[in-house]
Amino acid sequence: MVASRSARERKAGVEAGPLATVKIDVGADQQFVYKVSCTVCTAKGDRAWSTYRPGEDNGYMAAMDRWIFHLKEKHPDADAPCLVYLPEAQQRLHERRVARESGA
Numbered sequence: 001m002v003a004s005r006s007a008r009e010r011k012a013g014v015e016a017g018p019l020a021t022v023k024i025d026v027g028a029d030q031q032f033v034y035k036v037s038c039t040v041c042t043a044k045g046d047r048a049w050s051t052y053r054p055g056e057d058n059g060y061m062a063a064m065d066r067w068i069f070h071l072k073e074k075h076p077d078a079d080a081p082c083l084v085y086l087p088e089a090q091q092r093l094h095e096r097r098v099a100r101e102s103g104a
């Protein structure tokens with residue numbers, strides 16, 4: 001379990017790119033909780049940016065989607081492997097909005 005967590009942490013860290021710090025905690029219900037922090041925004045001293053999402057694969061995707069949007073918005077020149085997932089992240093965001101608007 002612990003080895004698998006640090007392996008996931010490394011993999012997520014590589015995908016998130018050099019600006020991100022990825023930490024995985026294990027929540028009370030034994031789910032992985034992904035925390036992605038921005039090293040640039042944290043270093044600036046004002047409100048540190050991070051996304052914190054529980055849940056295994058959904059948690060990973062939700063945290064990574066928010067991170068991708070943060071990169072595009074705040075660091076458009078930054079490069080990271082996860083940016084190849086931008087179209088998918090936008091699609092998921094769109095689907096969540098549609099689901100919300102259709103009366104949830």
Ligand SMILES: [Zn+2]
Nearest residue numbers: 038040041074
């Ligand atoms: Zn940032």
